[in-house]
Every structure is written in structure tokens, then in C-alpha cells.
Amino acid sequence: MVKLENPKKPENVSNKNIPLSDFIVNLDHGDPTAYEEYWRKMGDRCTVTIRGCDLMSYFSDMINLCWFLEPELEDAIKNLHVAVGNAATEDRYIVVGTGSTQLCQAAIHALASLARTNPVSVVAAAPFYSTYVEETTYVRSGMYKWEGDAWGFDKKGPYIELVTSPNNPDGTIRETVVNRPDDDEAKVIHDFAYYWPHYTPITRRQDHDIMLFTFSKITGHAGTRIGWALVKDKEVAKKMVEYITVNSIGVSKESQVRTTKILQVLTETCKSESESENFFKYGRAMMKDRWGKLREVVKESADFTLTKYPEAYCNYFGKSLESYPAFAWLGTKEETDLVSELRRHKVLCRAGERCGSDKKHVRVSMLSREDVFNAFLERLANMKAH
Structure with missing residues (x-):
């Protein structure tokens, strides 16, 4: 007891x-x-100072496809993935968002807007992350439609399968279940919010077209509201950026600065043998x-x-x-x-x-x-x- x-x-x-x-x-x-x-034990190692005159512009890097992504955050994201070995970052576009919730919506919107016909079916294998239902039904978009459990999905036409691995809610390792490898209208969004060493063994470096990550579930800093997507296709990345631009005109720079600092410390300490470090x-x-x-x-x-x-x-x-x-x-x-x-x-x-x-x-x-x-x-x- x-x-x-x-x-x-x-x-x-x-x-x-x-x-x-x-x-x-x-x-x-x-x-x-x-x-x-x-x-708390880390003390001031993650403390950042932002002056009143800092970070006033909408823009971070006009050369970057994701123009509101702070360059230092982009580097910190890449360095952490290299150190942990859980995802490929080369030859990809990094799109930052207000958590992976916004990024998932942006990715669904991007894929549906590039599809030949609408609405595009959206499915996930049960048990699935309950918020997927809300994300795909709340705005009642005519571009996509929630079709429920991927295990029984057999509808013709374009579709998007949401794959969460490790899965939320049951923690199992997931792959696609619809499996139409020769169907060019089949799209997959991989949500890797929990693919980090404190939750699950890192068995391979993931390499998929769209991979979502969230700061909150790595370090616990949910209030900072930062997530990022690693995207192979330029047109999909563009559409995701467009969605975030219309939705929130970018992402808070203050949040990006704090995330950058914490990810840098995380990368510095992740090879330490000390459990407290x-x-x-x-x-x-x-x-x-x-x-x-x-x-x-x-x-x-x-x-x-x-x-x-x-x-x-x-x-x-x-x-x-x-x-x-x-x-x-x-x-x-x-x-x-x-x-x-x-x-x-x-x-x-x-x-x-x-x-x-x-x-x-x-x-x-x-x-x-x-x-x-x-x-x-x-x-x-x-x-x-x-």
C-alpha cells in the first residue's frame, strides 16, 4: 500500500x-x-535579461522562410537534436509556433491547401490525442474534415494521418496504420512531443516529412508556449508560415529568447554523467x-x-x-x-x-x-x- x-x-x-x-x-x-x-536548482543559469528597447520589431530574419524565427533559437534547436540524436534537421525548414498545437493546425491547413480536392480527411489511430478532434473541427473548415479512427479508415481521396509517437495517451510507439505508400494524396504529420530520453528509448534518428516538437513537454516550460516543426517540403513550410502569420503574426520573441537560453543549457548539460546536472x-x-x-x-x-x-x-x-x-x-x-x-x-x-x-x-x-x-x-x- x-x-x-x-x-x-x-x-x-x-x-x-x-x-x-x-x-x-x-x-x-x-x-x-x-x-x-x-x-530551481539550476539557479540563474537560465536567466535572461530583456531591455525595454529589445525585440521591438515583428521581424527576426527576413532572409529566412520563417521570418519570425530568431536565428539563435534555430541554432539551439538544431544543436539539441544533434546532441540527443532523435531527429534529422539537415535539409529542412524550421517553423516555430505557439506550441505544437498551433503548428499541428498550420500543418493540416498547409497540406489541405495543397491537395487537389477538398475536404481532406484527417485521421489518427485510437486511442488518439483528444485535442486532435478539437483542432480539426473547431473552425469548421471546408478544407479538411475529421474522420476519426485511422484503424478503420478506408475512404478514397486525399487524407492526413496524425501519428503521435510515443503516443498520447497510452505511451506506445506508433507508425502509420492506413499505409498507402504509393498514394501521392496520402500525407502524414508525425508528432514527436514525447520522443525524448526521459520518456522513451531513442532508438533511431527520426526522418519524416513533417515532425512536430514542443518545448513544454521536453523541459516543462509550458507557459512559454513554443514549439517547432521540421519540414522537408518548402511549399508546405511556406503555407505553415502563412497560417501562423494570419493567425498570430508570428511568435513572441521574448518566448523565443527564453527558450533559446534554456535549450542551450540543456544541450550543454545533456552529456553530463551527473543525474542532478x-x-x-x-x-x-x-x-x-x-x-x-x-x-x-x-x-x-x-x-x-x-x-x-x-x-x-x-x-x-x-x-x-x-x-x-x-x-x-x-x-x-x-x-x-x-x-x-x-x-x-x-x-x-x-x-x-x-x-x-x-x-x-x-x-x-x-x-x-x-x-x-x-x-x-x-x-x-x-x-x-x-
Whole structure:
């Protein structure tokens, strides 16, 4: 049984008069506050100073196709991918966006605008990232249409398959499932938000037409709102830049400057042998510890299930390792609505139905603060005990 030592209200509780038993544990969102302690220990190494006269222009580099991308950020992105070995950056256009959410919308828009016929079908293999549904339906565009689960997709005509690997919500490694290799109307967007060494073994350097990454899930700096796409085709990159230009007239330079500094420090320290210095070592140790505690609770129960992940050789760490995904795909063996059952115990998770799955599964964020995560473990243990 996992117990809280000296139970206390999580530090982000606004009303300190609320009893711990009444506090709502919210693990629905993937807010990556788990890494705060690491960056606190880094002190001023990532501090940036911006004067009142700095960064006033819309433009960063008019020669660059992505004219609002700060050159220093472009270099920092390339250097980090080289150091980690998770993605090819040569002969590609880097498009920066306000997180990968905006970039995914920009990529879908770009591919659909270049298609011969509209609407273009958009699919993803279930269980899929629930926000894909919102991203493709919110503006009711006539250029593309959400068609749901890629596993059963057999519609003729142009389509875009969204591939998230490791997958959100279940952490599995994914490839395309529609598989029409000779169809020039088949397009794929690869979302590699979690393809970093603290979550999964880096088995190869990914090399695809469109690859999306997000600053928030690498380091935990979700509030900075920065993501980037590595794009092979110039016309697709142009269309993505056009979309972001109309949507937000570029991306905040202040955010880019902060991201640049943190990525530079990340690259400098990622070869260190010290767990306290090397962020990926630190993050992997933390995730391993959390997954161990969660599996201990589930092991003691006949009610819950968790996804099992095979070991794989990690080129970054130079040895075979397990995966410790950012989300747990928690299931129940009972015929019950798990999200409602958890809510009765004041735990909020993402319903499996929102991810194209069923009521017996929920997505649980593994990236909350330590005290919030421990409160979740305590309540989950109490659920199965009753």
C-alpha cells in the first residue's frame, strides 16, 4: 500500500482551509510542473535579461522562410537534436509556433491547401490525442474534415494521418496504420512531443516529412508556449508560415529568447554523467520512480490495468531501457465508467472516450507536482481497498 508521509495539501491549493480529503486532484491536463525542482536548482543559469528597447520589431530574419524565427533559437534547436540524436534537421525548414498545437493546425491547413480536392480527411489511430478532434473541427473548415479512427479508415481521396509517437495517451510507439505508400494524396504529420530520453528509448534518428516538437513537454516550460516543426517540403513550410502569420503574426520573441537560453543549457548539460546536472537523467529517474509507485498500487489491485512497454536499446543512454511515458493509460477490468468513478474520489482524468476509446480507460498525467501525484496514488489505493 502506498501511503503519503505526513499528508499535506498540495502547494498549489489556493484555499488553505480546504481539508486534504476535499482537495480535487486534477490530472486531466498534462501541465508539466514536475520539473520545477530541477530548474530551481539550476539557479540563474537560465536567466535572461530583456531591455525595454529589445525585440521591438515583428521581424527576426527576413532572409529566412520563417521570418519570425530568431536565428539563435534555430541554432539551439538544431544543436539539441544533434546532441540527443532523435531527429534529422539537415535539409529542412524550421517553423516555430505557439506550441505544437498551433503548428499541428498550420500543418493540416498547409497540406489541405495543397491537395487537389477538398475536404481532406484527417485521421489518427485510437486511442488518439483528444485535442486532435478539437483542432480539426473547431473552425469548421471546408478544407479538411475529421474522420476519426485511422484503424478503420478506408475512404478514397486525399487524407492526413496524425501519428503521435510515443503516443498520447497510452505511451506506445506508433507508425502509420492506413499505409498507402504509393498514394501521392496520402500525407502524414508525425508528432514527436514525447520522443525524448526521459520518456522513451531513442532508438533511431527520426526522418519524416513533417515532425512536430514542443518545448513544454521536453523541459516543462509550458507557459512559454513554443514549439517547432521540421519540414522537408518548402511549399508546405511556406503555407505553415502563412497560417501562423494570419493567425498570430508570428511568435513572441521574448518566448523565443527564453527558450533559446534554456535549450542551450540543456544541450550543454545533456552529456553530463551527473543525474542532478543532466536533465534527461534527472527526468528519467523521476519518471521511473513515479511509474514504479503507480505499478505497485495497480499490482495490489485486481481492478486496474496499465500498459506494458517493451525494453529497447536507447542510442542516447547507450543501453536497453524501459519507457516511462508522460501519461498513464489506466484501465479497469470492471464494466464501469472509470472517469466517473475517479471523480467520485475527487480525481480528474481524461476520459478514454475523448481519445476514441471506451469508458473503461482514462488518461492520467504523470507530470504533476510530487505532492499532487502522491495524493492521487493514495486515493487510487483507497479505491481498490474498498
